Amino acid sequence: xxxxxxxxxxxxxxxxxxxxxxxxxxxxxxxxxxxxxxxxxxxxxxxxxxxxxxxxxxxxxxxxxxxxxxxxxxxxxxxxxxxxxxxxxxxxxxxxxxxxxxxxxxxxxxxxxxxxxxxxxxxxxxxxxxxxxxxx
Amino acid sequence: xxxxxxxxxxxxxxxxxxxxxxxxxxxxxxxxxxxxxxxxxxxxxxxxxxxxxxxxxxxxxxxxxxxxxxxxxxxxxxxxxxxxxxxxxxxxxxxxxxxxxxxxxxxxxxxxxxxxxxxxxxxxxxxxxxxxxxxx
Amino acid sequence: xxxxxxxxxxxxxxxxxxxxxxxxxxxxxxxxxxxxxxxxxxxxxxxxxxxxxxxxxxxxxxxxxxxxxxxxxxxxxxxxxxxxxxxxxxxxxxxxxxxxxxxxxxxxxxxxxxxxxxxxxxxxxxxxxxxxxxxx
Amino acid sequence: xxxxxxxxxxxxxxxxxxxxxxxxxxxxxxxxxxxxxxxxxxxxxxxxxxxxxxxxxxxxxxxxxxxxxxxxxxxxxxxxxxxxxxxxxxxxxxxxxxxxxxxxxxxxxxxxxxxxxxxxxxxxxxxxxxxxxxxx
Amino acid sequence: xxxxxxxxxxxxxxxxxxxxxxxxxxxxxxxxxxxxxxxxxxxxxxxxxxxxxxxxxxxxxxxxxxxxxxxxxxxxxxxxxxxxxxxxxxxxxxxxxxxxxxxxxxxxxxxxxxxxxxxxxxxxxxxxxxxxxxxx
Amino acid sequence: xxxxxxxxxxxxxxxxxxxxxxxxxxxxxxxxxxxxxxxxxxxxxxxxxxxxxxxxxxxxxxxxxxxxxxxxxxxxxxxxxxxxxxxxxxxxxxxxxxxxxxxxxxxxxxxxxxxxxxxxxxxxxxxxxxxxxxxx
Numbered sequence: 001x002x003x004x005x006x007x008x009x010x011x012x013x014x015x016x017x018x019x020x021x022x023x024x025x026x027x028x029x030x031x032x033x034x035x036x037x038x039x040x041x042x043x044x045x046x047x048x049x050x051x052x053x054x055x056x057x058x059x060x061x062x063x064x065x066x067x068x069x070x071x072x073x074x075x076x077x078x079x080x081x082x083x084x085x086x087x088x089x090x091x092x093x094x095x096x097x098x099x100x101x102x103x104x105x106x107x108x109x110x111x112x113x114x115x116x117x118x119x120x121x122x123x124x125x126x127x128x129x130x131x132x133x134x135x136x
Numbered sequence: 137x138x139x140x141x142x143x144x145x146x147x148x149x150x151x152x153x154x155x156x157x158x159x160x161x162x163x164x165x166x167x168x169x170x171x172x173x174x175x176x177x178x179x180x181x182x183x184x185x186x187x188x189x190x191x192x193x194x195x196x197x198x199x200x201x202x203x204x205x206x207x208x209x210x211x212x213x214x215x216x217x218x219x220x221x222x223x224x225x226x227x228x229x230x231x232x233x234x235x236x237x238x239x240x241x242x243x244x245x246x247x248x249x250x251x252x253x254x255x256x257x258x259x260x261x262x263x264x265x266x267x268x269x270x271x272x
Numbered sequence: 273x274x275x276x277x278x279x280x281x282x283x284x285x286x287x288x289x290x291x292x293x294x295x296x297x298x299x300x301x302x303x304x305x306x307x308x309x310x311x312x313x314x315x316x317x318x319x320x321x322x323x324x325x326x327x328x329x330x331x332x333x334x335x336x337x338x339x340x341x342x343x344x345x346x347x348x349x350x351x352x353x354x355x356x357x358x359x360x361x362x363x364x365x366x367x368x369x370x371x372x373x374x375x376x377x378x379x380x381x382x383x384x385x386x387x388x389x390x391x392x393x394x395x396x397x398x399x400x401x402x403x404x405x406x407x408x
Numbered sequence: 409x410x411x412x413x414x415x416x417x418x419x420x421x422x423x424x425x426x427x428x429x430x431x432x433x434x435x436x437x438x439x440x441x442x443x444x445x446x447x448x449x450x451x452x453x454x455x456x457x458x459x460x461x462x463x464x465x466x467x468x469x470x471x472x473x474x475x476x477x478x479x480x481x482x483x484x485x486x487x488x489x490x491x492x493x494x495x496x497x498x499x500x501x502x503x504x505x506x507x508x509x510x511x512x513x514x515x516x517x518x519x520x521x522x523x524x525x526x527x528x529x530x531x532x533x534x535x536x537x538x539x540x541x542x543x544x
Numbered sequence: 545x546x547x548x549x550x551x552x553x554x555x556x557x558x559x560x561x562x563x564x565x566x567x568x569x570x571x572x573x574x575x576x577x578x579x580x581x582x583x584x585x586x587x588x589x590x591x592x593x594x595x596x597x598x599x600x601x602x603x604x605x606x607x608x609x610x611x612x613x614x615x616x617x618x619x620x621x622x623x624x625x626x627x628x629x630x631x632x633x634x635x636x637x638x639x640x641x642x643x644x645x646x647x648x649x650x651x652x653x654x655x656x657x658x659x660x661x662x663x664x665x666x667x668x669x670x671x672x673x674x675x676x677x678x679x680x
Numbered sequence: 681x682x683x684x685x686x687x688x689x690x691x692x693x694x695x696x697x698x699x700x701x702x703x704x705x706x707x708x709x710x711x712x713x714x715x716x717x718x719x720x721x722x723x724x725x726x727x728x729x730x731x732x733x734x735x736x737x738x739x740x741x742x743x744x745x746x747x748x749x750x751x752x753x754x755x756x757x758x759x760x761x762x763x764x765x766x767x768x769x770x771x772x773x774x775x776x777x778x779x780x781x782x783x784x785x786x787x788x789x790x791x792x793x794x795x796x797x798x799x800x801x802x803x804x805x806x807x808x809x810x811x812x813x814x815x816x
Contacts, residue, residue: 001543002506007535011261013149013176013218018328029329031336037218040149040176042261048539056426057437058504063536064439082149082173096330098274125147125178127279128335131320135273137815138778143807154600165601167608184811192698193709194776199808200711232602234546263551264607267592271545283805285693285720285762290464301465303472309762312693312720314805354693354717368466370410397691397722399415400471403456407409419669421557421584421626445626448557448584450669490557490581533555533586562736573737575744640738642682671687672743675728679681 010079013040051115146215149176180259187251282351285312316395323387418487421448459523554623557584595659690759693720731795
């Protein structure tokens with residue numbers, strides 16, 4: 001068993017707020033992340049695929065194919081976008097790093113070219129990141 | 137002569153467009169940076185002060201004081217904000233890295249505790265950055 | 273299940289030696305880390321919390337609250353300190369990265385605001401780091 | 409149980425191709441990695457050792473000894489070398505990151521000074537890396 | 545005057561040797577860099593353009609256009625290539641970082657879309673880099 | 681003219697205080713950097729040499745020779761040391777980043793193998809660094 005990771009990047013705007021809450025409650029919980037006109041981040045995404053090494057290629061997964069899937073199914077939808085309004089797979093959720101990671105997992109899990117999706121790591125800043133492995 | 141640099145960070149949303157232009161012209165020039173709902177970045181700011189080393193302290197400038205100036209005059213105004221609408225010193229300019237750097241220079245140049253402001257470097261991403269030294 | 277990590281920084285002095293040993297034995301085992309007047313590092317601490325995503329906030333843990341706990345219970349005690357003499361939770365242990373990580377785990381494990389402490393990673397340099405998960 | 413990681417670096421040339429395949433098949437699968445005269449990378453290797461903390465030293469493993477083993481058994485054989493022709497432990501395999509990691513595991517697993525080898529992580533670039541834990 | 549920098553990456557093989565010298569002399573001067581089958585690096589290239597900020601765009605230079613020039617005139621020729629044999633603009637020179645930087649300067653200096661080329665910085669590793677400004 | 685930079689690392693303890701001052705004055709000026717038992721840093725040193733490229737070697741300066749000079753004249757004296765008491769070239773100065781950089785300049789300026797010393801950059805942390813070019 002081998003774990004192979006590909007790192008990609010996107011730059012997005014977002015705002016954290018719960019539409020069911022009052023402005024006061026949103027400000028109390030989300031603080032500066034609740035700024036009405038939004039803010040943004042350079043996100044770094046690390047997608048890890050687990051699998052056996054193919055003896056003919058020495059690859060678990062062809063990284064060009066994996067990159068193409070990540071670009072077409074994730075990066076093209078989120079890069080230079082507003083995560084609150086522009087992204088189909090984030091409709092109806094608060095775009096925290098946690099929820100973005102879950103959304104990305106859903107976009108990728110059935111489309112890995114070889115092997116299986118093992119983990120999605122998402123860096124929101126150098127100081128904050130989340131890991132999701134599809135566990136309930 | 138010694139050059140002392142302090143690095144700080146802020147996360148902001150922005151959108152690039154020229155209000156005097158048509159939508160088509162804006163899209164042609166700014167491309168994905170023109171996304172209507174904006175996008176965002178983790179910016180890294182490096183402020184360089186030039187001066188003589190004070191023999192009593194071994195400092196060109198007290199970095200705690202310099203940090204306080206950077207935080208109060210810049211970071212507090214741009215962090216977790218939208219650079220198109222929330223920032224007084226960016227009113228009326230397109231918030232490109234170049235214009236943000238010029239704005240930051242203006243905020244800092246008369247408020248350096250010791251020494252003189254030498255350079256503002258602004259990283260928009262790991263791959264794009266600008267340097268401004270107040271030169272006409 | 274989601275894993276959320278917060279990174280913080282501290283700068284400390286330390287010296288590695290075992291008080292029960294001769295100077296020769298200490299020098300043989302700890303080498304340059306045994307320098308009598310000490311040396312120091314910029315440490316990077318990554319604290320990982322595991323838990324369910326709260327559907328109301330999209331958070332596993334409020335990172336502002338987690339940061340406050342890390343600052344008050346760890347960083348305030350070790351930053352710009354000497355780990356051999358200034359830190360209550362390191363009394364009586366050799367301040368190796370391993371023992372510092374165990375001490376930090378003890379400071380944090382009962383004070384995580386939401387979720388549970390999953391891992392403490394401590395970078396002593398870019399080339400040396402340790403992971404501790406509270407396992408016996 | 410504690411996990412201790414040491415990071416080292418090497419710079420090597422390689423070319424990806426399967427000697428049992430036609431040129432066309434190699435080009436189709438390996439693309440630019442199949443360039444006849446080769447290409448190369450700055451590889452970063454992270455070796456993780458698991459074990460108990462020795463109460464006399466505060467160490468799981470003496471990092472000087474671990475470093476010496478990594479240098480003598482791995483780095484000295486691959487640094488400033490061509491991985492297709494110069495490295496005994498890569499004879500007969502396509503030098504993908506996956507196969508290099510397996511080769512490094514084999515070089516190290518029986519020579520860890522204290523504790524046991526837990527993981528080999530190999531970065532081929534900032535965007536591509538693999539993890540191997542000796543699992544069948 | 546503003547300085548705008550774009551960073552790009554390429555991975556190449558090379559070997560350092562002077563064809564006019566004996567094997568012994570090459571080994572004495574170039575040491576492990578003279579390995580007959582070559583070695584390689586992940587190079588990072590930073591291209592800096594100097595110019596006035598265009599008030600209509602807020603740009604010194606359109607980074608998409610600058611990137612396209614760097615990709616087509618440099619990266620496409622050196623990435624996943626052997627710098628001794630595959631690169632037209634390095635014919636007849638020893639591919640040290642210095643000579644690669646001079647070659648890249650020559651490829652770019654007359655093709656900068658707006659502003660003028662100010663500096664080429666080339667990182668061969670994290671520990672070695674060169675700066676060239678076209679100065680005789 | 682070409683500028684070649686070599687990066688090296690050292691880990692040291694230090695304490696900032698002026699022996700001519702009262703404890704109160706030292707605490708007021710140096711704050712947490714005045715901690716009696718010291719603190720420490722992982723310092724990164726970048727030494728830049730300027731010169732012509734030698735057409736026979738493609739080098740401005742042989743980096744192995746430059747590295748040897750940096751190691752023997754600087755790193756060996758400061759790594760895993762206390763900068764207040766262990767370092768001959770820092771006797772009698774407050775070991776701020778500024779004064780350490782000046783001391784390192786003095787150690788290196790007459791010992792550069794080829795070319796001439798252009799700049800010493802010293803990172804005390806990721807957020808603080810100084811540049812010294814030998815200017816009065």
